[in-house]
Amino acid sequence: MSSRATIIDIAGKAGVSKSTVSLVLSGSPLVKAETRARVETAMIDLGYVYNRGAASLRKARSNIVGMVINDLLNPFFAELAVGIERALQGSDYIPFIANTGENPARQAQVFRSMREHGATGIIVCPAVGTDAEAVDEITSGGIPVVQAMRRVSGANASAVIPDNRAGGARAVEHLVRLGHRRFAFLGGYARMSAFRERSQGLLDGLERAGIAPGPEVLIEAPPTKAGGVSALAHALALPEPPTAVLCFNDIVAVGAVHALAQRGLKAGVDMAVIGFDDIAEAQHLAPALTTVAVDTIGLGERAAQMLLRQIESGHPRVETYVGEARLIVRESCGAARAHASQEGVVA
Amino acid sequence: MSSRATIIDIAGKAGVSKSTVSLVLSGSPLVKAETRARVETAMIDLGYVYNRGAASLRKARSNIVGMVINDLLNPFFAELAVGIERALQGSDYIPFIANTGENPARQAQVFRSMREHGATGIIVCPAVGTDAEAVDEITSGGIPVVQAMRRVSGANASAVIPDNRAGGARAVEHLVRLGHRRFAFLGGYARMSAFRERSQGLLDGLERAGIAPGPEVLIEAPPTKAGGVSALAHALALPEPPTAVLCFNDIVAVGAVHALAQRGLKAGVDMAVIGFDDIAEAQHLAPALTTVAVDTIGLGERAAQMLLRQIESGHPRVETYVGEARLIVRESCGAARAHASQEGVVA
DNA sequence: GCAAATCTTTGGAACGTTCCAAACGAGAAC
């Protein structure tokens, strides 16, 4: 009871050699059905649990794949994690999730731990401020890595990301059609890859519409609700405040909407607000949030598949998958109101 | 490069024996400072990574603690997970999270995997439908288990849970003070421990107020937004519809509010709605959700501490911690409106 | 009935670590 039963214990109980037990364990067709049955009942009787540590010591490969997530409290990343996990069901690998809380030091710790446990592959949503070396160290150790949603610039690893830039442009296009001319991009930091891509999308959209961006289009702030509140305050304080804002993500948008409400203003009426990510609750907010959907779950599955492929094919090539970003028009951009005064709008 | 460097490789490079390297690894004070330094640079040079599988093979104890969570997409449980993880920082243990998606079969798989990897302890938010045996099998294998937020009835394991019953009663008390007489409890299933406790709290509250519960107070439904929508529809279709509803959790409450809105009704005006859990976005909903807060993060930390204590003390006793449940009055219960017509209300 | 062919089963050597008992080196004490 105190110390676990080993393969040798079952061998004894079943009257065979440990090699045979091992064969049974690995589902080998070599062993006779009757023997297999005897061994299996012995395993149940003794409450045998497989010792993967010992096994991978010999095999030099475990069945762990690590998922290193920057922020599980952000439903966006939680959805991603679940998408990944779902795609890993049925494979021989079992995913262990670790949360880094956007802290590179913690992330380094987690990376180390996963390597120490012999992880076969790692999917990572890198924490802000991750340096390329932290990632390369893993890949050069022979462990395939897939970055999801974010990428560390300079890192030599595969990635699965949404087309942030096109998504941003699409949002602006829509706003321009609704008649807006003064814009701002709220929240996030320039050192986040998603910030650069999404805001660049906004600039692309402006350029295409022949609108010169104001002096302070990009307003950096924490990618949180509080960040959204402060960024919106900042925007309103500008000499020429924007009439429409594209937010770094939905959480920031929630903050922006909140900040408007505090001032007696309403998103979709007094200011157009568009988010990014399309988290599940975006549609339950009031007003329902117009946002750029990135197919979070789908990207998660894609990342898992990519990782599995890289694991199978001994020597993985670095590849990148860019998923589509679609604008989901709801209420917070004022499309409903505009709808009455202008003609119908299709995203 | 291909195969990892071992303790013996560094021993060779540093000109010492493998035993000495092992000593350095474990931070023993026996080894001379100079030797330690030589070994350490050798480790860096060779890019050594510790092989925990091999180590725990000898030591029979790994540093993994497992967190088995029923639904990471529910922000409530995500918060719990993060609370736990936070409390585990700084300890020698590293937490691996797995999501069961409320699926007992999947959960069994995860349990097995964690035992196979030699987890030192497990914190579990049991999936609905978990049987006591699934939990007992682990504890009787000598691995301490702490249940969090939910408990499997009959299972012989410690638990950290909120005082659901008192919380439910407190919510009803408040609603009664606002003048409500007809109630319903929406969402969840009677086989969930939290459902039984929370709805019992509602019944307690009614009894204390001398109100006889109607024939269909408890309306079961999935503990999801969709469940909230359908449960509310069911409630409205009753011959004598309730004027106030207590929801199984905040997600259900979101569904209920949504369902009201679809009918042109407003929570807090046409019907009082109270949620449970106080997830982060409860305060950003419109109307802001009145709810019973259970100090999610705090309970998570508590669970982690309890587990660590059980791990340290060789043979763990089964203990239960019950945390406080506080009513947070916001808008969805109509307190604001009542405030104008009646006297001030304190929860 | 015997050799060949086919199924099954098996001992023993790894794998990378920890731990123990024992050895070593250098002063200290005699």
Add this chain to the structure above:
DNA sequence: GTTCTCGTTTGGAACGTTCCAAAGATTTGC
């Protein structure tokens, strides 16, 4: 000079598994 002691270091035997070569059964062919 010998013996003790103390501070360091070290070989070798585990730990529970997999894998290999080879041995034992059993069947087949003649």
